[in-house]
Amino acid sequence: MKLDKKLLAILLFAFILWVWNIGSVDLVSDDALYSFRSLGWHDYLAAEGQTTPFQWFDSFPWWANLSFHDAPPLVFAIQKIFFVIFGDNPFGARLPFVLAMAATLYFVFLIGKELHSKKAGYLACFLMAIMSLAAYGAVAGLLEGVEVLFIVLAIHFWVKFIKTDDNKYLYLLFIFFSLALMSKYTAVFLPLAFLTDILFFRRGVFKRKELYLACLIFILILSPVIIYNIGMFQARDHFDAALASFLGQETNDFLSLRERGVSANIFHGLKSIFNNLAGMMSP
Known part of the structure; x- marks a missing residue:
C-alpha cells in the first residue's frame, strides 16, 4: 500500500497537538x-x-x-x-483516549473518501483534527473519547455494507455496535438507526441468516453488562445507574x-436539551 503523506501529516499533526x-x-x-x-477495578465513588x-x-x-x-466496563x-x-x-490515564481519537480521524477520512472523494476525506479529517471538541475528547479522559x-x-x-452488500461488513457493523455500547450506553442510537434503515430501505436483509448471527455476536459481546444488570435487578430491584x-x-x-x-419520557429529555441549548446562546 502506498504511503498517503497528506493523511499521515494530518494524523501526526493531531497526535502531537493532543x-x-x-x-x-x-x-x-x-x-x-x-x-x-480502572486502576484497581474497584467500583467506589465515596458519594x-x-x-x-x-x-x-x-x-x-x-x-x-x-x-x-x-457505566459499561x-x-x-x-x-x-x-x-x-x-x-x-496522568500519561497512562490519558494516552488511550489520544490514540482512540487519532484512530477516529483515520476512519473519518475513510468515510469521507467512501461517500464522496479522497479530497472530502482529507477535509473531514483535517476539520475534525482542529475541532476543540475532538481535542477535548482526546485529552479529557472521559468515556466518550473511546466510544x-x-x-x-x-x-x-x-457505509461499506450499503456500498457492497457484503455480509462480512454486517458482522463487523454489529461488533462495533456492541463495542460502542460497551463503552457507553449513549451509543444506543446506532443499532436503532440501522434497524430503521433496513426496515424501510433494505427489508431483504431480514431474510439473511447473517443478520441473526450478527445479532447473536452482538448479544455475546454485551453479555457482561446483561449479566451484571440481571444480578443487580435481582439483588436491588433496579438496573445500573x-x-x-x-x-x-x-x-x-x-x-x-x-x-x-431524570425521566423516561423522551419528550421531557428533548425539552431539556433544547432548554439547555437556548440557555447557552447569547442574547
Whole structure:
C-alpha cells in the first residue's frame, strides 16, 4: 500500500497537538474517578447520593466484577491495560483516549473518501483534527473519547455494507455496535438507526441468516453488562445507574439521579436539551 503523506501529516499533526502535554496536568474531575476505578477495578465513588455494590454487600457478588454501577466496563478495561504498561500516572490515564481519537480521524477520512472523494476525506479529517471538541475528547479522559472511535467504526462498516452488500461488513457493523455500547450506553442510537434503515430501505436483509448471527455476536459481546444488570435487578430491584436513569427507575441507591430530575419520557429529555441549548446562546 502506498504511503498517503497528506493523511499521515494530518494524523501526526493531531497526535502531537493532543499528546504533548497530557502527562503534566493532574486528573481532577470525572477523569480522576474513572481512572481510580480502572486502576484497581474497584467500583467506589465515596458519594452518599450514588452508592455502589462495594457499599451494598458484605460479600461482594461475582457478577459485580463484570461491569460498573454507572457505566459499561470496556473503557475501564482499556485504561487498566494502559496503566499496567505505562504506570499509574496522568500519561497512562490519558494516552488511550489520544490514540482512540487519532484512530477516529483515520476512519473519518475513510468515510469521507467512501461517500464522496479522497479530497472530502482529507477535509473531514483535517476539520475534525482542529475541532476543540475532538481535542477535548482526546485529552479529557472521559468515556466518550473511546466510544466515538467505535461509533465511527460502526458507521464506516455501515457505509461499506450499503456500498457492497457484503455480509462480512454486517458482522463487523454489529461488533462495533456492541463495542460502542460497551463503552457507553449513549451509543444506543446506532443499532436503532440501522434497524430503521433496513426496515424501510433494505427489508431483504431480514431474510439473511447473517443478520441473526450478527445479532447473536452482538448479544455475546454485551453479555457482561446483561449479566451484571440481571444480578443487580435481582439483588436491588433496579438496573445500573445509567439504565435506571434512562428508564426512570427511582431508588435510594442513586439518590443523586432523582435530584437531576431524570425521566423516561423522551419528550421531557428533548425539552431539556433544547432548554439547555437556548440557555447557552447569547442574547
